[in-house]
Amino acid sequence: MHLLKDRGFQHPVASEITPQGLWLGRREWLQRTALAGSGLAAMASRDAMAQVTPPGRLAKLPGIKSGVAGAMVMDKATAYADVTGYNNFYEFGTDKADPARTAGSLKTRPWTVTVEGEVRKPGVFGIEDLLKLSPMEERIYRMRCVEGWSMVIPWIGYSLAELIKRVEPTGNAKFVQFVTLADKAQMPGVRSGVLDWPYVEGLRMDEAMHPLTLLAFGLYGEVMPNQNGAPVRLVTPWKYGFKSAKSIVKIRFVDKQPVSSWERANVQEYGFYSNVNPQVDHPRWSQASERRIGEDGLFAKKRPTLMFNGYEAQVGQLYAGMDLKKFY
Numbered sequence: 001m002h003l004l005k006d007r008g009f010q011h012p013v014a015s016e017i018t019p020q021g022l023w024l025g026r027r028e029w030l031q032r033t034a035l036a037g038s039g040l041a042a043m044a045s046r047d048a049m050a051q052v053t054p055p056g057r058l059a060k061l062p063g064i065k066s067g068v069a070g071a072m073v074m075d076k077a078t079a080y081a082d083v084t085g086y087n088n089f090y091e092f093g094t095d096k097a098d099p100a101r102t103a104g105s106l107k108t109r110p111w112t113v114t115v116e117g118e119v120r121k122p123g124v125f126g127i128e129d130l131l132k133l134s135p136m137e138e139r140i141y142r143m144r145c146v147e148g149w150s151m152v153i154p155w156i157g158y159s160l161a162e163l164i165k166r167v168e169p170t171g172n173a174k175f176v177q178f179v180t181l182a183d184k185a186q187m188p189g190v191r192s193g194v195l196d197w198p199y200v201e202g203l204r205m206d207e208a209m210h211p212l213t214l215l216a217f218g219l220y221g222e223v224m225p226n227q228n229g230a231p232v233r234l235v236t237p238w239k240y241g242f243k244s245a246k247s248i249v250k251i252r253f254v255d256k257q258p259v260s261s262w263e264r265a266n267v268q269e270y271g272f273y274s275n276v277n278p279q280v281d282h283p284r285w286s287q288a289s290e291r292r293i294g295e296d297g298l299f300a301k302k303r304p305t306l307m308f309n310g311y312e313a314q315v316g317q318l319y320a321g322m323d324l325k326k327f328y
């Protein structure tokens with residue numbers, strides 16, 4: 001998350017990144033073309049071909065186009081190489097390149113998510129059951145990090161509300177807390193003291209129930225890369241990226257506002273709400289504009305940051321009457 005060193009990061013310019021046809025990796029495309037040329041394609045049906053996982057890429061996880069309002073932004077998606085190579089996942093190190101390098105040690109099977117607290121139907125959900133709980137949707141969201149950069153990511157998942165409805169929150173459930181994995185054996189960053197582990201986050205109940213709040217299991221039509229929070233993470237596109245907790249192991253329904261990791265680390269800089277807001281600056285830098293990863297060549301212009309990251313029409317009413325400077 002820190003911060004100034006990020007400014008000096010030599011990110012590859014757009015021309016160095018192989019553009020990826022939205023759903024087809026270049027390597028996979030080459031492989032298919034090669035197979036077609038050799039006549040092998042005649043032996044395998046098109047569907048069977050689609051199941052093949054090319055080396056270096058992950059298993060397919062298709063989703064139907066989401067019908068949720070605001071779920072498909074028209075911005076150009078950030079290249080797969082950047083989405084999976086420039087990450088914040090401090091359990092695997094604080095450098096943007098660390099998670100891609102070190103998260104191979106994360107074991108994502110078996111995996112369970114415990115749901116507890118103020119619900120009528122608490123339980124332990126196996127990842128295979130979560131994957132089947134509701135139809136997978138493809139959603140293209142902007143993601144704005146509090147550090148001043150952004151991406152556009154095609155996620156695969158379904159609304160967190162689908163899970164919440166099934167566990168039947170009681171009237172005392174006012175907030176939801178997300179607890180993520182903290183295992184020293186698998187996560188080299190957890191041995192360091194940068195944050196108090198486990199990484200925890202929280203949402204108000206109405207935020208958690210909002211249809212844009214996504215329980216994500218994959219991206220770019222494939223299962224979630226470890227460095228992006230496999231096997232299951234949260235995505236709240238109108239909030240700064242750190243609200244989107246990765247590699248979730250517990251979801252707890254509570255009556256009081258829970259403290260989240262970055263709030264605990266520095267409450268002056270990171271509030272509970274952390275809605276993207278170009279008018280409320282971070283104490284150490286402006287939040288008025290952002291650099292879109294992949295557009296950061298020498299002459300690239302910064303983009304103006306949008307209120308609620310461009311999702312104001314969908315989420316603005318959740319904060320009607322609230323002083324957003326006070327509840328930052």
Ligand SMILES: Nc1nc2c(c(=O)[nH]1)N[C@H]1C(S)=C(S)[C@@H](COP(=O)(O)O)O[C@H]1N2
Binds near residue numbers: 001090241243244
């Ligand atoms: N468990 C955990 N979740 C986390 C983080 C983290 O360090 N640990 N970093 C957050 C931050 S600061 C951002 S910007 C996003 C980055 O998600 P991405 O790497 O998939 O783009 O994950 C968030 N979720």
Ligand SMILES: [Mo]
Binds near residue numbers: 088
């Ligand atoms: Mo972030």
